[in-house]
Structure formats: C-alpha cells, structure tokens
Amino acid sequence: MTLCIRVPKASAEDVRKRLISSGILNTAAKIRTDEDSILIPILSDSFENYDVTDADLEPVHREETDYRNIADVPDELKELLPNSYDVIGDIAVVKFPDELIPYASPIGNALLRTQPSLRAVMMDLGVKGELRVREIKMIAGAGTSETHHKEFGVTVIVDPAKAYFNPRLSTERMRIASLVRDNETIIDMFAGAAPFPLVISKHSRPSVIYSIDLNDDAVEFMERNIKLNRMKNIIAICGDSSAVIKELPPADRIIMNLPHSADAFLPDALSNLKKGGTAHMHKITERATSPEYVSELVAAMKEKGYAIRVDRMAELKTYSPTMSVYVLDIVKE
Numbered sequence: 001m002t003l004c005i006r007v008p009k010a011s012a013e014d015v016r017k018r019l020i021s022s023g024i025l026n027t028a029a030k031i032r033t034d035e036d037s038i039l040i041p042i043l044s045d046s047f048e049n050y051d052v053t054d055a056d057l058e059p060v061h062r063e064e065t066d067y068r069n070i071a072d073v074p075d076e077l078k079e080l081l082p083n084s085y086d087v088i089g090d091i092a093v094v095k096f097p098d099e100l101i102p103y104a105s106p107i108g109n110a111l112l113r114t115q116p117s118l119r120a121v122m123m124d125l126g127v128k129g130e131l132r133v134r135e136i137k138m139i140a141g142a143g144t145s146e147t148h149h150k151e152f153g154v155t156v157i158v159d160p161a162k163a164y165f166n167p168r169l170s171t172e173r174m175r176i177a178s179l180v181r182d183n184e185t186i187i188d189m190f191a192g193a194a195p196f197p198l199v200i201s202k203h204s205r206p207s208v209i210y211s212i213d214l215n216d217d218a219v220e221f222m223e224r225n226i227k228l229n230r231m232k233n234i235i236a237i238c239g240d241s242s243a244v245i246k247e248l249p250p251a252d253r254i255i256m257n258l259p260h261s262a263d264a265f266l267p268d269a270l271s272n273l274k275k276g277g278t279a280h281m282h283k284i285t286e287r288a289t290s291p292e293y294v295s296e297l298v299a300a301m302k303e304k305g306y307a308i309r310v311d312r313m314a315e316l317k318t319y320s321p322t323m324s325v326y327v328l329d330i331v332k333e
Contacts (some may be wrong), residue, residue: 001027002057003042003052004055004057005042005050006053007050016185016279024047025043029057044263059150064113064114067111068081073106088149089120089149091145091147093124094123095126104123109140119141120143122236123308124136131218134160147159151167154225156221156225163287164190164219165195169195170195176199177199177200177204179253183206185252186200186202186210186253187210187251188255189211189245189254189265191329197234198231200297201233202231205289212244248274251272251273253278254279254280256269256279259319259325263281263297266279266303273331280330281330282316284323285324288323290326310333311329313329
C-alpha cells in the first residue's frame with residue numbers, strides 16, 4: 001500500500017506541481033483516479049489539508065539507463081567502469097582497464113540493455129600502425145563493425161576496424177565548415193572515411209575538397225560516402241599526402257587530423273597553402289607546456305622558411321592524465 005492524498009480532479013494538476021516543488025511527490029508510484037477524486041502518492045505524512053489514505057497504486061517502471069548499475073562485475077571493480085565511450089552509428093567502442101577485460105562480455109551486455117539504439121559493443125584495443133586503424137573485438141551484440149554514423153545532416157559509412165574515425169570531433173567538423181568561404185580550395189591530408197569533407201560540403205560552398213588517405217579501405221569508404229551523400233565537389237585520393245599535395249592546386253584551407261605527428265607534415269602543408277590560408281592542425285601535447293609548444297612551432301617553421309601565426313589553439317579532448325589533443329588554426333603569412 002502507498003500513502004496518498006485524495007484531491008478533487010479539478011485541482012489535481014495544480015496540487016501535483018506544488019508537490020513537485022516541495023519535493024514530496026512520490027514518483028515511484030503512479031497517480032490514479034478513484035471515482036471523483038485523484039489519488040496522488042506522497043513522501044510525507046500529510047500535505048496541506050487534503051485527506052490522507054493508503055491505496056494500492058501501480059509502481060512506476062523505470063528503465064535503467066546507466067550500464068554501470070547493472071554490469072555484472074565484482075563490487076571492488078565497479079569504480080573502474082568507464083564513464084564514457086564512443087558511439088559510432090549503432091555500435092559502441094569501449095576501452096577497458098586491464099582489470100575489467102575478463103568481464104568485457106557482461107559489461108557489453110549491460111550496455112546493450114541500457115542503450116536500445118546499440119546493435120553491438122566492441123572492445124577498443126588501441127589505434128595501431130601508420131594507418132591509424134583501431135584493433136577492436138566484438139564483446140556483445142551481433143553483426144559486423146561496419147556502421148552508418150549520422151551527424152549534422154550527413155551519413156558516414158565507416159568500419160572503425162578498417163578506417164580511422166573519431167565521433168567526438170563532430171563539433172570541430174562543424175566549426176571548420178562554418179569558417180569556409182565560398183569557392184575555397186580545401187585539402188584534407190588525413191581524411192579517413194571523409195567526415196570533415198562531408199560536413200564541409202554539406203554546410204558550405206567550397207570549390208573543391210581533395211580528400212586524401214594512405215589507407216585503401218578508407219578511400220573505399222570515402223567513395224561510398226561521396227556517392228551516398230551526393231557530394232559533387234569532393235575528390236577521393238589514395239596516397240601519401242606529403243607527395244600528393246605537391247600535385248594539387250594551392251589551397252585556401254588544409255585539414256591535418258593526425259594528432260600524433262601532424263606537425264611533421266606541416267612544412268608540406270605550408271608549401272601548398274596560399275598566403276593568408278589556414279591549416280587546421282591537430283596535435284597531442286602536454287597541457288602544462290602547450291603555450292611553449294606554439295612558440296616552438298612558429299620558430300621551427302621560420303627556420304624552414306615559412307612565416308606563420310597561430311590564431312587559435314583549443315583543447316579538443318583529453319588524451320592522458322597530463323596530455324590533450326589540441327587543434328591549432330595556423331595562418332600562413
């Protein structure tokens with residue numbers, strides 16, 4: 001039985017709102033009608049001058065939304081459960097500390113139970129090799145790791161086991177798109193499945209976007225995505241961007257999403273960037289010394305004959321306890 005107040009139907013909604021404001025509405029039980037009155041469950045012994053009674057009310061069934069509350073792992077390991085993970089289309093990609101790897105499958109099943117939009121859960125074993133491909137392992141669900149990811153009006157077909165893709169850069173992709181002026185020539189040096197070119201083409205009007213990647217699989221996804229999204233101004237190119245860029249027209253804007261080593265390719269980018277053009281370079285660096293990194297980069301490029309200024313340096317995401325991934329908007333002077 002549940003403690004309730006009996007309220008005339010005409011007053012029920014107003015009383016319910018006052019109960020919420022007072023913090024004494026019992027949300028674990030459903031409100032129900034009883035002849036000409038409404039029975040509203042409460043958490044106190046009384047409320048104003050309404051009659052108090054016990055009633056058999058139906059409980060409110062609440063679906064659990066936090067997988068950590070139902071994951072079948074030892075209590076002493078629950079604090080290690082990741083509080084964030086990547087969702088790419090209808091799959092989740094989760095990185096575990098070593099202690100949780102034996103429990104990967106029940107954790108994956110808990111994610112599927114709490115996130116109905118997910119089809120499968122993959123364990124992230126790290127980005128490997130020159131092609132920046134994740135090693136992943138299915139731990140729950142069904143199907144392959146290929147998926148359709150939607151953001152800002154475009155659909156990106158991608159398989160994170162075959163081509164690099166970071167769903168956490170969606171805001172950055174839209175930011176770049178908002179900066180593009182009409183008829184720009186744009187080069188994406190490390191394009192993966194082409195999410196930057198797709199969002200830019202959708203939301204701005206560049207003349208052409210050259211989308212380059214060394215990975216054959218990534219270029220295949222590029223071509224599928226260009227066709228699927230009906231983009232007419234994106235050109236997919238398979239090859240080493242440091243060589244390919246020398247054969248392309250001078251660019252107004254260059255995207256360099258290769259955070260481990262993009263600065264090693266900056267001279268190549270600057271060699272084909274118009275004066276006044278911008279390179280958007282991603283770089284992992286220590287948070288404590290990030291201002292020094294900027295001055296060192298300007299000096300290093302000056303030694304190579306390029307005058308640059310860094311108009312903006314912004315943190316994109318945490319990489320480790322002391323390091324973050326930053327984007328630098330670098331203007332060629």
